[in-house]
Amino acid sequence: MKYKKLIILISLLFSNFSFSQSNGINLAATRVVFDSKEANASLKINNNSEEKTWLLRSWVSAYNNDEKVKNFIITPPLYRIDPTESFQLRINKINVHLPEDRESVFRINVLAIPSNYNNDTQEKRDSGLQFAINNRIKLIYRPHNLNVPKKVDDAYKALIFSKSENQVHVKNPTPYYITMNDVKINEKSITSIKDFMVSPFSTLIIPEKNAKTISYSTINDYGGKTPTQNIKL
Template sequence: MNRLTTILIMSLALSGGPSALAAGGLSLAQTRVVYPGDKSSIALGVNNSSQHDVWLLRGWVAEAESQQKSSAFVVTPPLYRLDAGNEVQLRINALNTAALPADRESLFYLNVLAIPPTAEPTPSSQGDTHGNVSFAINTRIKLFYRPAAIVDNQAVKAAYSQIRAYPDPRGVGVTLHNPSPYYLTLNATQIDRREAQGKGQDFMLAPYGELTIAHRGQAREISYQVIGDYGGRSTRYTITPLPSAGRSTHAE
């Protein structure tokens, strides 16, 4: 009897709360990772709540643009068998972060690939070929490297209200500007109290960067929440009026 096993990889890019992480009994303790530059390593918990499934875990950090494996970090252990009902603390270790910018955050993606054990073939007549399809689950979350010089929780939270907005000069929307050295990920963004951010849309402002949100007509105000270091949502901030030079940002 010939046996053919096919493993398909299902990729999950996560931005929701911990409940959104469960897949095949697996869950990550966080929906994002902030790596402080003054630490040599940090931990990420992975839990297997299944009563019977066993998974082989492999973790790595990828570059944001190329998605190629990064040389700046290594995840240990390199391969781990996670039995049913157990959990493990994966460690993310800094290897080569000296070349990263020291005045602003850098973005990476942490991947945790869960590979199922190969299923046993079902009894069959001799000579039959049976194909077994298994799903490997690759969970991907953002990893923000925060240099030691800007590790400051108060400064991070202050940046939430520092976003500025103005009409896009091309007349296609509203442009947001981030004057801070931190990545700011927005949630439930509204323009003139109407939803401007669709479900699953990633509105992320790079350090000192800009993001243009499509909008027709003259915008009067824009409001948003910011997803914090641990995945929680901030209070809602409103920028009004637009596009006055005297615009202000305030929290509701």
């Protein structure tokens, strides 16, 4: 009996997921910052497997879905990466008409499909399963006039915190996207929100009763963490 192959899609929001790093495709950064003055930006891709060959399909999507956008094109869009190979993806801007007073954010998608099905064991072939892994990281488009290292590094210090009876409000008065990490209220980790990215000139609302303190760090341009901040509400 022949089984129709089923490709199972797994989306990875960060390239440091263990399967991606140790057995397959690894993206060398957790975000790419695109200076508006430049024509393109690059991203290194590594195949950490000593056995698997992967077929890669890459594109830029909106931040909240996988739909391809028209502002950017990735070259090469299709690529066959051999075991232990590394290469550079190039993100090129086309017809970019985005705000100049704030950052814009998108997703870089690198869909990896195993190409060595014929070398799999009979058991794997009979199961009819293949795993397609979609590695997704942030693409931050930064207007050149805002790409000032000191201002970028200090943006998290400008966050303004306030509370109401059942909510904590995090106001971002800066033109930068600020991603909070390790967020705790009253020394308790917050699980009610999956994405703690605060948009420019916007407010993030965290549902939480009787909040007295909040602690957090933020993620910088290189994927590192800033010092933990402890705020009394």
